[in-house]
Amino acid sequence: xxxxxxxxxxxxxxxxxxxxxxxxxxxxxxxxxxxxxxxxxxxxxxxxxxxxxxxxxxxxxxxxxxxxxxxxxxxxxxxxxxxxxxxxxxxxxxxxxxxxxxxxxxxxxxxxxxxxxxxxxxxxxxxxxxxxxxxxxxxxxxxxxxxxxxxxxxxxxxxxxxxxxxxxxxxxxxxxxxxxxxxxxxxxxxxxxxxxxxxxxxxxxxxxxxxxxxxxxxxxxxxxxxxxxxxxxxxxxxxxxxxxxxxxxxxxxxxxxxxxxxxxxxxxxxxxxxxxxxxxxxxxxxxxxxxxxxxxxxxxxxxxxxxxxxxxxxxxxxxxxxxxxxxxxxxxxxxxxxxxxxxxxxxxxxxxxxxxxxxxxxxxxxxxxxxxxxxxxxxxxxxxxxxxxxxxxxxxxxxxxxxxxxxxxxxxxxxxxxxxxxxxxxxxxxxxxxxxxxxxxxxx
Amino acid sequence: xxxxxxxxxxxxxxxxxxxxxxxxxxxxxxxxxxxxxxxxxxxxxxxxxxxxxxxxxxxxxxxxxxxxxxxxxxxxxxxxxxxxxxxxxxxxxxxxxxxxxxxxxxxxxxxxxxxxxxxxxxxxxxxxxxxxxxxxxxxxxxxxxxxxxxxxxxxxxxxxxxxxxxxxxxxxxxxxxxxxxxxxxxxxxxxxxxxxxxxxxxxxxxxxxxxxxxxxxxxxxxxxxxxxxxxxxxxxxxxxxxxxxxxxxxxxxxxxxxxxxxxxxxxxxxxxxxxxxxxxxxxxxxxxxxxxxxxxxxxxxxxxxxxxxxxxxxxxxxxxxxxxxxxxxxxxxxxxxxxxxxxxxxxxxxxxxxxxxxxxxxxxxxxxxxxxxxxxxxxxxxxxxxxxxxxxxxxxxxxxxxxxxxxxxxxxxxxxxxxxxxxxxxxxxxxxxxxxxxxxxxxxxxxxxxxxxxxxxxxxxxxxxxxxxxxxxxxxxxxxxxxxxxxxxxxxxxxxxxxxxxxxx
Numbered sequence: 004x005x006x007x008x009x010x011x012x013x014x015x016x017x018x019x020x021x022x023x024x025x026x027x028x029x030x031x032x033x034x035x036x037x038x039x040x041x042x043x044x045x046x047x048x049x050x051x052x053x054x055x056x057x058x059x060x061x062x063x064x065x066x067x068x069x070x071x072x073x074x075x076x077x078x079x080x081x082x083x084x085x086x087x088x089x090x091x092x093x094x095x096x097x098x099x100x101x102x103x104x105x106x107x108x109x110x111x112x113x114x115x116x117x118x119x120x121x122x123x124x125x126x127x128x129x130x131x132x133x134x135x136x137x138x139x140x141x142x143x144x145x146x147x148x149x150x151x152x153x154x155x156x157x158x159x160x161x162x163x164x165x166x167x168x169x170x171x172x173x174x175x176x177x178x179x180x181x182x183x184x185x186x187x188x189x190x191x192x193x194x195x196x197x198x199x200x201x202x203x204x205x206x207x208x209x210x211x212x213x214x215x216x217x218x219x220x221x222x223x224x225x226x227x228x229x230x231x232x233x234x235x236x237x238x239x240x241x242x243x244x245x246x247x248x249x250x251x252x253x254x255x256x257x258x259x260x261x262x263x264x265x266x267x268x269x270x271x272x273x274x275x276x277x278x279x280x281x282x283x284x285x286x287x288x289x290x291x292x293x294x295x296x297x298x299x300x301x302x303x304x305x306x307x308x309x310x311x312x313x314x315x316x317x318x319x320x321x322x323x324x325x326x327x328x329x330x331x332x333x334x335x336x337x338x339x340x341x342x343x344x345x346x347x348x349x350x351x352x353x354x355x356x357x358x359x360x361x362x363x364x365x366x367x368x369x370x371x372x373x374x375x376x377x378x379x380x381x382x383x384x385x386x387x388x389x390x391x392x393x394x395x396x397x398x399x400x401x402x403x404x405x406x407x408x409x410x411x412x413x414x415x416x417x418x419x420x421x422x423x424x425x426x427x428x429x430x431x432x433x434x435x436x437x438x439x440x441x442x443x444x445x446x447x
Numbered sequence: 448x449x450x451x452x453x454x455x456x457x458x459x460x461x462x463x464x465x466x467x468x469x470x471x472x473x474x475x476x477x478x479x480x481x482x483x484x485x486x487x488x489x490x491x492x493x494x495x496x497x498x499x500x501x502x503x504x505x506x507x508x509x510x511x512x513x514x515x516x517x518x519x520x521x522x523x524x525x526x527x528x529x530x531x532x533x534x535x536x537x538x539x540x541x542x543x544x545x546x547x548x549x550x551x552x553x554x555x556x557x558x559x560x561x562x563x564x565x566x567x568x569x570x571x572x573x574x575x576x577x578x579x580x581x582x583x584x585x586x587x588x589x590x591x592x593x594x595x596x597x598x599x600x601x602x603x604x605x606x607x608x609x610x611x612x613x614x615x616x617x618x619x620x621x622x623x624x625x626x627x628x629x630x631x632x633x634x635x636x637x638x639x640x641x642x643x644x645x646x647x648x649x650x651x652x653x654x655x656x657x658x659x660x661x662x663x664x665x666x667x668x669x670x671x672x673x674x675x676x677x678x679x680x681x682x683x684x685x686x687x688x689x690x691x692x693x694x695x696x697x698x699x700x701x702x703x704x705x706x707x708x709x710x711x712x713x714x715x716x717x718x719x720x721x722x723x724x725x726x727x728x729x730x731x732x733x734x735x736x737x738x739x740x741x742x743x744x745x746x747x748x749x750x751x752x753x754x755x756x757x758x759x760x761x762x763x764x765x766x767x768x769x770x771x772x773x774x775x776x777x778x779x780x781x782x783x784x785x786x787x788x789x790x791x792x793x794x795x796x797x798x799x800x801x802x803x804x805x806x807x808x809x810x811x812x813x814x815x816x817x818x819x820x821x822x823x824x825x826x827x828x829x830x831x832x833x834x835x836x837x838x839x840x841x842x843x844x845x846x847x848x849x850x851x852x853x854x855x856x857x858x859x860x861x862x863x864x865x866x867x868x869x870x871x872x873x874x875x876x877x878x879x880x881x882x883x884x885x886x887x888x889x890x891x892x893x894x895x896x897x898x899x900x901x902x903x904x905x906x907x908x909x910x911x912x913x914x915x916x917x918x919x920x921x922x923x924x925x926x927x928x929x930x931x932x933x934x935x936x937x938x939x940x941x942x943x944x945x946x947x948x949x950x951x952x
């Protein structure tokens with residue numbers, strides 16, 4: 004086997020040193036009736052055949068390299084500078100483990116510290132951790148913090164229906180069996196409707212920014228209302244939108260979570276992505292996940308180390324608030340390199356391109372007979388279109404012309420059947436947008 | 448050697464990328480909603496590349512040297528698997544593409560589900576969990592859902608041996624269970640008498656690592672499983688140590704009900720400096736309806752007659768139609784979308800390459816561990832001196848040498864260009880050093896490690912300060928962890944005091 008380097012001679016030398024005649028003798032402790040079962044697997048093959056097979060599987064998919072993609076709904080096709088992937092492929096980064104030994108992992112540790120700094124800057128928060136699995140689990144972990152801040156006496160979690168449906172589902176999965184009440188998201192609700200649910204039993208209220216429909220809702224006065232009852236205000240934010248719009252910190256958020264995938268991470272059929280988690284400093288000792296802090300070494304030289312470790316499962320065991328141990332280290336690195344390259348000016352420009360192209364598309368579709376565009380609220384790079392026919396039928400027509408159309412909102416929101424969520428990014432050219440509009444014009 | 452923070456490298460106005468000018472009319476931005484300045488770096492592409500390359504060189508990694516980190520399975524990560532995950536048809540595939548357009552991806556996931564079930568002797572598996580810890584949470588929530596589905600609400604406890612990974616008890620607490628910790632006996636096995644005493648109708652199940660975190664096969668595993676099943680509990684296997692079980696024994700055949708894999712350990716998807724991973728879960732037919740989802744299922748069988756000639760390498764020829772479905776009594780979603788697909792691709796490539804020879808992985812992982820063990824036993828104390836699985840634990844202390852600890856040995860090992868073993872775990876061994884060489888290391892590398900460890904044992908006696916002050920050759924010396932926790936510097940950028948600002952309004 005190419006990945007197992009042993010020669011026959013070496014095997015014999017090693018077995019002799021151990022003092023057993025065969026490798027099989029090393030497994031005597033395994034009950035003999037169950038030892039060495041047959042494995043129904045294919046015959047071994049080499050790199051050449053593996054790659055040929057995977058290429059065939061990959062090419063069987065309708066991907067954004069071959070199609071004009073207008074679908075978002077939580078996963079976005081954005082420009083990624085080449086340098087990001089080249090850095091990710093540094094073996095020193097991707098074949099390292101969690102930086103438990105700081106002297107041997109300053110590279111990973113400093114990169115995470117820079118990630119935390121950039122996430123803090125984007126969200127307007129004082130602290131951030133090294134990441135969670137994805138945006139959905141970040142929200143679930145925010146619930147844990149809010150319950151903890153509410154001393155486990157407050158049992159009510161208010162979720163906006165504008166939060167990604169999967170995220171709300173994951174928060175419920177994580178907190179099943181704990182007597183927690185999730186409210187607010189079972190039917191359409193405005194920010195005021197959500198605020199009306201606040202009471203002394205509320206641990207947190209979470210809103211999306213922009214919401215699942217791409218809209219920027221108005222949050223004036225919300226933070227005061229939430230804080231008045233002693234609850235936490237949580238924002239689920241698209242980090243690319245934060246290059247353009249006011250930071251959640253400025254809007255009074257206590258915790259900001261979200262999906263970091265728009266920051267230099269490919270679509271990859273839904274993962275691996277990057278859950279970011281930022282908060283006000285007063286809550287940092289209650290949050291889960293790895294955190295890197297700056298300190299000095301014995302010679303007084305600046306150094307980084309995983310800190311506040313006593314919160315974590317390997318030390319606190321059954322008293323830990325979460326069982327998380329790995330973060331999404333390499334994805335956090337991708338976002339860090341991406342944000343460094345895009346920088347202060349590039350990120351804003353990318354966000355503006357998304358905004359302008361989405362609004363151009365929306366303006367064109369607005370003019371089409373049979374379609375209407377929801378322009379009741381400002382939006383970023385996604386918008387809702389009411390269609391004259393079921394979304395699946397329209398998408399089938401678009402696909403024939405090389406276009407992957409919008410997301411069918413009727414799947415998650417029964418009152419929005421025949422409504423399509425269209426996404427436009429800097430990757431969509433005017434030609435693609437015009438083609439989309441032309442195709443929709445042909446829908447009868 | 449220190450590298451400036453990226454923010455220190457920039458100059459106002461510098462840009463690292465050039466984006467296209469808008470090719471559509473400009474829409475006025477809504478001024479009242481816009482933020483002020485964005486506090487991000489302003490560096491050139493070269494500055495960024497050099498910065499991150501410089502940082503990378505301050506890391507140790509498998510590609511650079513030996514990494515015998517116990518319980519983490521730091522084996523070689525084949526390069527082709529990285530290329531595979533980056534194929535455009537995978538990398539640029541939107542997760543919400545219509546099912547007809549993702550049959551290649553679903554075929555891959557379905558096959559991987561089948562292989563993972565087969566390797567562990569189970570009926571089904573899910574690829575959704577993002578990490579081992581999420582796999583554990585899945586399994587324990589499935590056990591909970593199973594009992595509740597039978598109207599059994601009296602089970603409030605999960606049994607966990609005291610040698611367990613910290614995630615095990617933390618998982619039980621997350622799932623709303625009370626943890627009952629079981630002692631280990633003198634051989635490092637679960638204390639069977641204590642287990643039997645703890646079993647009752649309030650026990651929902653037991654979590655156990657096989658082989659144990661001490662790197663030992665528990666020869667009483669069948670008795671343990673029987674005892675828990677007899678009281679109505681279910682058995683969860685922490686599969687962190689599957690690298691010693693491939694083709695050696697199938698947990699499902701032993702009687703386990705549910706387990707998780709760590710694809711980033713056993714099946715070589717890279718650790719990435721701490722993720723992303725995949726904690727796929729496999730289970731019995733009885734528990735299948737409770738799996739977290741969606742999972743890939745066949746929604747339409749393949750046409751029975753082959754329409755195609757032989758020879759083509761296309762797994763989609765005569766393939767059925769696959770779909771993503773929620774199991775009927777699923778514990779729910781654990782993640783947005785379908786799991787860490789990029790990890791599924793890599794694990795598929797790895798299992799496909801090994802195929803029926805997967806057993807060689809475990810055979811050689813166990814051979815390597817035992818070889819290192821016997822070569823160190825005269826210099827280090829082995830608390831359990833018997834044939835081990837893929838890893839073993841020794842004590843990092845020496846008779847008659849005061850003030851030298853496992854940590855000092857670990858730090859000194861860095862000066863020999865090797866990553867330290869896992870230290871201070873398992874907790875039940877004093878000054879534990881948990882050593883896992885993995886099967887991809889050759890004898891010469893193992894001999895170099897053995898030589899380094901023996902030298903360090905000599906140094907501990909002749910010049911203990913050499914160990915206590917180690918490492919001497921790394922970019923930094925030992926760090927002040929107390930200061931890090933007390934002074935808490937987590938970001939290098941000032942953040943406006945919103946709270947104060949709001950109060951001042």
